[in-house]
Amino acid sequence: MIQSRAAVCHSANQPMTMETVEVEGPKSGEVLIEIKATGVCHTDAVIFWGINANSPLPAILGHEGAGVVVEVGPDVETVRPGDHVVPLYGAECGTCRQCRSGRTNICWSTRKTRDLGVLLDGTARFRLNGQPIHHFMGTSTFSRYTVVPEVAVARIRSDLPLAQACLLGCGVTTGVGAAMHDVRPGDTVAVFGLGGVGVNIVQGARAAGAARIIGIDPNPMKRDLAARFGATDLIDPVPLGPRLVAAIIDMTDGGVDVSFESSGELGVMRQAFECTCVGWGTCVLLGVEPDGAEIGVRPVMVRYGRTLKGSYFGGVKGRSQLGRYADMLAAGTITVDGLVSHTLPIDAVNEAFELMRTGQSSRAVLLHA
Ligand SMILES: [Zn+2]
Ligand SMILES: [Zn+2]
Known part of the structure; x- marks a missing residue:
């Protein structure tokens, strides 16, 4: 049993509190990690804010x-001890039907227990005042020390x-990976939504050799950032309104090769699909829609060769393929310069979420001192 400083979320919409929690050592097939740095992502916020x-x-x-x-x-x-690692919310067990298929990076081997806030044996490794504290996404990186299944490291x-x-x-992996999987050299690409994921799609498309990258976002600051990451054309969708799709089709000789959507808005998802070209145009959805929402798609669009698909963690198998993205980062093929607007101590966790909520931060990184 070791002690760890951790930000504990007791209930939605209540400030997290910094606590000294007890962390039980790793059981069979588990790994104890000292987290040095953690980003603050919107998926944490939807829990914290009760969405x-x-x-x-x-x-x-x-x-x-x-x-x-x-x-x-x-x-x-x-x-082994001393290894630098990234904990994965998507495991790669190597033995389940999905892992064995060679067709997908999605491995659900840890999902059931993960979503219950426990590890694979059904229990939590964190305790505060003798009471168990749940894990989150199997990673819980807001604790300096965390225990993760080996298949998710x-x-x-x-x-x-x-x-x-x-x-x-x-x-970074979600955006860059999605682009690397579907963009071919010379492609014309549209990226709807230029937030943390969108701007990484832009740099992934550039790395994959896209000739033209059209960034679409109403926020001028986000468009500027996308330009620095490789967007060649930038569109403010607001003045165009319903003419946006026609405008993109016009400027691309009949539609883009690949489009990506990362805003999670249904209308935008539909626009992203409709601006793809006949024959092979592919639309990749990454944004998370409201629970139960649907989009209407005209079957003729698909019949004439378009593909509507999605991407989870950029299609990247975490254990066997993440190293390639680390290499790209080390080589400067992709960068995080300009992505992180705030680097703060873990004690400032509530402030980091407030910066996100008010749109003042593009990405905050918290350091476990
Ligand atoms: Zn995230
Ligand atoms: Zn698996």
């Missing part, structure tokens, strides 16, 4: 972290600053 009430509280949030392995439990073979090169590497745990 999604499906996650059990009290819990230690945080799912975009990087750190160093401290101790491994019995039967752990693929990581990605080892990365040790020369990357962990305050940068943490962004590989969610935003």
Whole structure:
């Protein structure tokens, strides 16, 4: 049992409190990690702000972290103390039907227990005043020390600053990976929504060799940032209104090769699909819609060769493929410069969420001192 400083979310819409929690050591197949840095992502906020009430509280949030392995439990073979790692909210067990298929990065081996806020044996490793505290997304990176199943730990090169590497745990990989999977050299690409994920789609599209990258967002600051990350054309959708799709089709000789949507707005998802070209145009959805929402799609659009698809964690298999993204970051093929607007101590966790809520931060990174 070790002691760990952690930000505890007791209930939605109540400030998190910094606590000293007890962390039970790793059991069989588990890894104890000292988290050095963690990003603050919108998926944490939807729990903290009570938008999604499906996650059990009290819990230690945080799912975009990087750190160093401290101790491994019995039967752990693929990581050892001292390894630099990124905990994964999407596991890669290697043995389930999805992992064996070679067709997807989605592995649900940990999902059931993960969504109940516990590890695979059905219990939590965190305690506060003798009471269990739930895990969140299987990662809980707002605790300096956290325990994660081995199948949800990605080892990365040790020369990357962990305050940068943490962004590989969610935003950077989600955006860059999605683009790398579907963009071909010379493509014309549209990116709807230029937030933390969108701007990473832009740099991923550039890395994949896109000839033209059209960024669409009503916020001029986000458009400026996207330009720095490689967007070649920028559109404010507001003055165009319903003429946006026609405008994009006009400027691209019949529609884009690939479009991406990361805003989570249904109308925008539909626009992203409708601006793809006949024959092979592909629309990739990344934004998270309101519970139960639907979009209308005209079947003829699909029949004439378009594809509507989605992407989870950028289509990247966390354990076997994340290293490639760490390499791209180290080589400067992709960058996090300009993505992180605020670097704060973990004690400022509430402030970091307030900066997000008020739109003052593009990304905050919290450091466990
Ligand atoms: Zn995230
Ligand atoms: Zn699996």
